[in-house]
Amino acid sequence: MRKIILNQKKDCEPHSVKYTSIDEHLMNFGADIKEIERVKRKYPMKIPHYFLGLIKEKEDPIWKQCVPSIEELKDVYNIEDPLREEKHTRVSCLVHKYPDRVLLLVSSKCAMYCRFCTRKRKVGRTQQISMVEIFRAIDYIREHKEVRDVLVSGGDPLTRTDRELEIILKELRSIPHVDIIRIGTRIPCVQPSRITKRLANMLRKYHPLYINIHFNHPMEITEESKKACETLADAGIPLGSQTVLLKGVNDSVEVMKELVQKLLSIRVKPYYVYQCDPVMGVEHFRTSIDVGINIMKQLQGFTSGLCIPHFVIDGPGGKIPISPQYVKEITPEEIIVTNYLNDMYTYPNSHKVFSNELINKERLRIGLTFNLKRDPAKNERFDKYSEFDDISTIDAIRKAIESGGYEVVLLEANLDFIEKLKKTRVDFVFNIAEGINGDSRESQVPAILDMFNIPYSGSGVLTQAITLTKSMTKDILLYHNIPTPNYQLFKNTRQKLKPALKFPLIVKPNCEGSSKGINNNSLVFDDESLTKQIKYVINNYSQDALVEEYCNGREFTVSILGNVKPKVLPIVEITFDHLPENINKFDSYEVKWIYDNPKNPIDPISCPANLTPKLRKQVEKIALDAYSVLGCVDCCRIDLRLDSNGIPNVLDVNTLPGLIPDPKQNSRFPRACFAAGMTYNQMILEILHAGMIRCGLRNK
Numbered sequence: 001m002r003k004i005i006l007n008q009k010k011d012c013e014p015h016s017v018k019y020t021s022i023d024e025h026l027m028n029f030g031a032d033i034k035e036i037e038r039v040k041r042k043y044p045m046k047i048p049h050y051f052l053g054l055i056k057e058k059e060d061p062i063w064k065q066c067v068p069s070i071e072e073l074k075d076v077y078n079i080e081d082p083l084r085e086e087k088h089t090r091v092s093c094l095v096h097k098y099p100d101r102v103l104l105l106v107s108s109k110c111a112m113y114c115r116f117c118t119r120k121r122k123v124g125r126t127q128q129i130s131m132v133e134i135f136r137a138i139d140y141i142r143e144h145k146e147v148r149d150v151l152v153s154g155g156d157p158l159t160r161t162d163r164e165l166e167i168i169l170k171e172l173r174s175i176p177h178v179d180i181i182r183i184g185t186r187i188p189c190v191q192p193s194r195i196t197k198r199l200a201n202m203l204r205k206y207h208p209l210y211i212n213i214h215f216n217h218p219m220e221i222t223e224e225s226k227k228a229c230e231t232l233a234d235a236g237i238p239l240g241s242q243t244v245l246l247k248g249v250n251d252s253v254e255v256m257k258e259l260v261q262k263l264l265s266i267r268v269k270p271y272y273v274y275q276c277d278p279v280m281g282v283e284h285f286r287t288s289i290d291v292g293i294n295i296m297k298q299l300q301g302f303t304s305g306l307c308i309p310h311f312v313i314d315g316p317g318g319k320i321p322i323s324p325q326y327v328k329e330i331t332p333e334e335i336i337v338t339n340y341l342n343d344m345y346t347y348p349n350s351h352k353v354f355s356n357e358l359i360n361k362e363r364l365r366i367g368l369t370f371n372l373k374r375d376p377a378k379n380e381r382f383d384k385y386s387e388f389d390d391i392s393t394i395d396a397i398r399k400a401i402e403s404g405g406y407e408v409v410l411l412e413a414n415l416d417f418i419e420k421l422k423k424t425r426v427d428f429v430f431n432i433a434e435g436i437n438g439d440s441r442e443s444q445v446p447a448i449l450d451m452f453n454i455p456y457s458g459s460g461v462l463t464q465a466i467t468l469t470k471s472m473t474k475d476i477l478l479y480h481n482i483p484t485p486n487y488q489l490f491k492n493t494r495q496k497l498k499p500a501l502k503f504p505l506i507v508k509p510n511c512e513g514s515s516k517g518i519n520n521n522s523l524v525f526d527d528e529s530l531t532k533q534i535k536y537v538i539n540n541y542s543q544d545a546l547v548e549e550y551c552n553g554r555e556f557t558v559s560i561l562g563n564v565k566p567k568v569l570p571i572v573e574i575t576f577d578h579l580p581e582n583i584n585k586f587d588s589y590e591v592k593w594i595y596d597n598p599k600n601p602i603d604p605i606s607c608p609a610n611l612t613p614k615l616r617k618q619v620e621k622i623a624l625d626a627y628s629v630l631g632c633v634d635c636c637r638i639d640l641r642l643d644s645n646g647i648p649n650v651l652d653v654n655t656l657p658g659l660i661p662d663p664k665q666n667s668r669f670p671r672a673c674f675a676a677g678m679t680y681n682q683m684i685l686e687i688l689h690a691g692m693i694r695c696g697l698r699n700k
């Protein structure tokens with residue numbers, strides 16, 4: 001075998017460069033040697049002759065692992081020691097990060113300098129570790145009785161001579177509490193001739209000894225590397241593999257599957273696949289985490305379990321296994337899982353184990369009840385699901401509740417809701433479900449929760465039912481002398497308009513939210529258009545039409561949070577200046593959802609609204625009075641508009657205000673909370689806690 005060629009040249013001027021045989025070999029494949037030289041000055045190159053011989057073409061998986069690439073100098077994202085190994089280094093050349101095992105670094109040299117190495121900052125640049133340092137580290141192990149497993153690593157420990165290695169192993173074996181010795185090496189893969197019978201015979205004296213070999217690609221499994229592994233396995237040494245997931249090298253299911261199967265056939269058990277660490281100079285090798293998860297998903301079940309490694313990310317906190325999710329839900333009765341083909345199964349739980357260990361009583365389980373937005377079917381009205389919530393909102397609320405230290409169970413309030421609820425045993429529910437079907441649908445989930453005696457956030461059955469019915473809400477407000485426009489309910493178009501009602505009038509469905517059924521034509525100025533619009537509402541929304549006097553002044557919405565002394569958040573004003581001339585200046589469906597959408601950069605909201613102190617007090621008082629007489633709790637958003645006398649009139653009471661997290665979507669309740677200095681998470685937790693305090697689950 002030709003001698004390994006050394007990396008750094010003291011004199012870097014191009015004319016003085018003498019090409020080595022490696023350079024020549026790479027140039028034959030069309031390498032840019034000048035570029036390689038530049039990279040080598042920062043990150044040395046070393047390629048064993050054998051490994052060089054595995055290259056079939058430029059940029060193939062073997063090449064990428066060992067030949068310097070200009071990309072290494074372009075990495076602006078990463079830092080040198082993301083694993084913070086320096087911090088865990090108690091004695092030089094020893095990393096003690098886990099309770100019962102340590103990493104003992106016995107060589108700073110490697111047979112090859114892998115371009116993606118996690119210890120890129122060190123390899124090939126530091127002095128060889130001295131035997132004195134190693135002895136000092138072994139003394140540490142001797143003093144720490146908790147260490148039962150020593151992982152001998154580097155660099156590459158097999159760059160040491162057999163004699164040096166034996167001294168180290170003998171020393172470790174003389175420590176009674178050291179049970180397992182492991183060697184981590186890449187040499188059987190990159191320089192298999194180093195694995196001699198003599199070496200194996202020496203190693204076998206120190207059993208139980210394990211070796212983990214770093215393999216990354218099926219092309220590395222050759223007659224030579226196979227023989228090296230056999231030599232070790234024949235010495236009774238169990239072999240494992242470690243692989244780094246590398247873009248362009250092994251980031252596909254096909255390659256990884258071939259690799260793990262071939263490893264098993266040369267008696268190497270796949271052990272870990274590492275997500276490539278965010279180390280400076282290796283960004284071009286990094287894949288997204290999904291790639292690894294997907295590969296694992298396509299291995300498990302599709303090939304022998306013996307071939308399946310653990311996919312891990314390594315960080316300052318140690319290795320963390322990342323695996324595809326097979327568990328969908330765990331309930332006290334059963335576990336719901338999917339298999340490798342994504343078929344769903346349930347498996348009975350053991351009640352005893354569950355009640356003793358899995359249900360941690362300190363951590364309350366919060367059910368999150370919601371209705372998920374979907375596209376309307378062909379025979380359904382276009383706005384059928386516009387009150388429902390997007391998965392992004394549900395997810396943001398889930399995370400916010402979790403940030404308060406709770407466990408969250410998602411409960412979609414569809415027709416299986418009762419069955420799900422029975423199975424999950426939640427302590428409290430955070431309710432944003434709008435309900436399905438019927439005029440009082442917002443009260444469905446509260447009613448079911450009441451039935452099961454499960455406390456929940458937000459207003460109760462009666463309030464939800466009343467506030468979804470505008471005429472009922474207005475009757476109660478009028479009874480309490482809270483200003484709201486005069487109105488008349490139309491069950492059909494034959495009814496006569498009461499003389500007391502003066503045009504212009506506005507026509508709305510009696511039981512809808514989110515401006516449904518209110519469009520640009522809803523504002524009417526004469527009998528003819530009134531009749532037309534009443535017909536539209538009755539026909540399209542199958543409910544009574546509410547006709548009320550139009551308030552032509554400014555429009556506000558007031559968010560209220562809490563109980564006993566509810567808090568009024570900064571008032572939101574709805575502005576209409578951005579609308580085209582022909583669009584009426586009120587909160588119609590078009591205004592709310594079409595002229596205001598995330599792609600449209602206009603901000604149709606001003607918060608806090610610019611109000612005189614007198615008007616602000618007046619608006620706040622009316623909103624609070626409405627909140628109180630209607631029996632609202634925890635949170636609510638009340639829409640008001642100034643009439644021609646400048647008096648704020650209550651238009652609508654929203655007991656389930658929208659909670660969209662993205663500020664660009666101008667969800668009004670969150671906007672008011674943001675203006676009050678709250679974060680989204682704080683807002684959700686404040687609603688949750690208001691409910692929990694009210695129900696006696698939490699102290700004020």
Ligand SMILES: *Cc1c(COP(=O)(O)O)cnc(C)c1O
Nearest residue numbers: 095096097098101102103151319
């Ligand atoms: C990987 C590693 C070990 C060994 O971990 P296992 O999961 O037992 O293989 C020990 N110490 C450090 C610092 C490590 O990075």
Ligand code: SF4
Nearest residue numbers: 110113114117155186
């Ligand atoms: S053998 Fe291991 S330690 Fe050495 S350069 Fe390669 S990856 Fe890094």
